[in-house]
Amino acid sequence: MNQNNTVISVNGLEKSYKNIKVLKDVNFRVEKGSIFALLGSNGAGKTTAIKILTTLINPDRGSAKICGFDVVDKAYEVRGKISLTGQYAAVDGILTGRENLRMIGKLRHIKDVNKKVDELLEKFKLQNAADRPVSTYSGGMRRRLDISMSLLGNPSVIFLDEPTTGLDPQSRIAMWNIIREFSSSGITVFLTTQYLEEAEQLADQIAILNKGKIVAEGTPSELKRLLPKGHIDLRFNNDKDIESALELLNEYKTSLDTNNQTISVSTDGSIKQMTDMLKKLENAEIEVAELAQKLPTLEDVFLKIVEAN
Numbered sequence: 001m002n003q004n005n006t007v008i009s010v011n012g013l014e015k016s017y018k019n020i021k022v023l024k025d026v027n028f029r030v031e032k033g034s035i036f037a038l039l040g041s042n043g044a045g046k047t048t049a050i051k052i053l054t055t056l057i058n059p060d061r062g063s064a065k066i067c068g069f070d071v072v073d074k075a076y077e078v079r080g081k082i083s084l085t086g087q088y089a090a091v092d093g094i095l096t097g098r099e100n101l102r103m104i105g106k107l108r109h110i111k112d113v114n115k116k117v118d119e120l121l122e123k124f125k126l127q128n129a130a131d132r133p134v135s136t137y138s139g140g141m142r143r144r145l146d147i148s149m150s151l152l153g154n155p156s157v158i159f160l161d162e163p164t165t166g167l168d169p170q171s172r173i174a175m176w177n178i179i180r181e182f183s184s185s186g187i188t189v190f191l192t193t194q195y196l197e198e199a200e201q202l203a204d205q206i207a208i209l210n211k212g213k214i215v216a217e218g219t220p221s222e223l224k225r226l227l228p229k230g231h232i233d234l235r236f237n238n239d240k241d242i243e244s245a246l247e248l249l250n251e252y253k254t255s256l257d258t259n260n261q262t263i264s265v266s267t268d269g270s271i272k273q274m275t276d277m278l279k280k281l282e283n284a285e286i287e288v289a290e291l292a293q294k295l296p297t298l299e300d301v302f303l304k305i306v307e308a309n
């Protein structure tokens with residue numbers, strides 16, 4: 001990775017609460033304009049990592065830099081570069097969406113605040129609800145307002161702690177699109193999520209945090225390559241075909257699902273192995289009623305890695 005493009009660098013980060021070590025030597029880098037997802041089970045230390053990176057708490061050991069500024073020694077400069085949106089939208093329910101935005105804009109001494117607020121309301125599809133109290137907004141609308149408020153500071157890095165927890169599928173997809181837009185406009189996104197599908201959909205780079213350490217890191221496809229290539233499910237029309245197929249495919253690792261008349265065959269993922277298998281069945285005049293290739297999912301990788309550590 002090009003050092004000049006590094007926006008977040010974390011080296012040997014450690015943090016304990018009393019005698020519980022939450023982070024024990026955490027290291028990673030995040031490139032400018034990329035989407036980085038930190039995954040981990042509940043209590044793995046994701047929020048603690050975000051709190052250190054956003055200067056809310058100090059690490060016990062190690063260092064972290066944002067845009068070249070140390071999060072402890074240069075906390076003020078770091079705060080000027082980042083925005084943080086937490087799991088619960090930090091918006092005032094009594095005020096309207098427009099008033100919330102104006103208030104933050106004024107606190108930040110933004111020029112032409114009304115114009116900027118109008119632009120954000122439009123961008124986040126909140127124009128129609130702009131003059132209603134936020135207490136009447138849906139979860140997705142509150143989350144969008146929260147993010148639009150964080151954009152008033154023109155951040156270089158946006159931290160999103162579980163941005164779609166509790167949202168319905170439609171609002172989740174809308175949020176994914178917003179996150180993708182950040183990245184294409186050059187803003188670096190650091191997100192935590194408990195949804196593996198979300199990390200797979202969005203992230204350029206994923207790090208898996210387990211028991212205070214990064215136990216795996218890579219692009220979604222690099223992580224998936226850590227597991228065997230998956231398997232092929234072959235469904236047959238009758239028990240006789242199943243029996244013959246099991247005998248014919250005895251050199252492969254197979255398992256039988258009698259309820260669905262299906263044999264599951266572990267494969268190396270190559271087309272050659274799949275065609276060899278199908279040719280064998282065809283030559284033996286065994287008809288395959290249905291074929292499905294099952295590739296490992298990020299969830300399989302996550303469970304495997306977390307179990308192994």
Ligand SMILES: Nc1ncnc2c1ncn2[C@@H]1O[C@H](COP(=O)(O)OP(=O)(O)OP(=O)(O)O)[C@@H](O)[C@H]1O
Nearest residue numbers: 017018022040041042043044045046047048049194
């Ligand atoms: N202020 C605190 N004092 C004591 N222990 C804490 C404190 N904050 C967090 N912890 C503990 O540190 C561990 C890591 O917490 P953290 O919130 O960083 O995890 P997380 O990965 O964000 O989890 P979740 O997905 O549940 O939000 C947990 O065991 C938690 O109970």
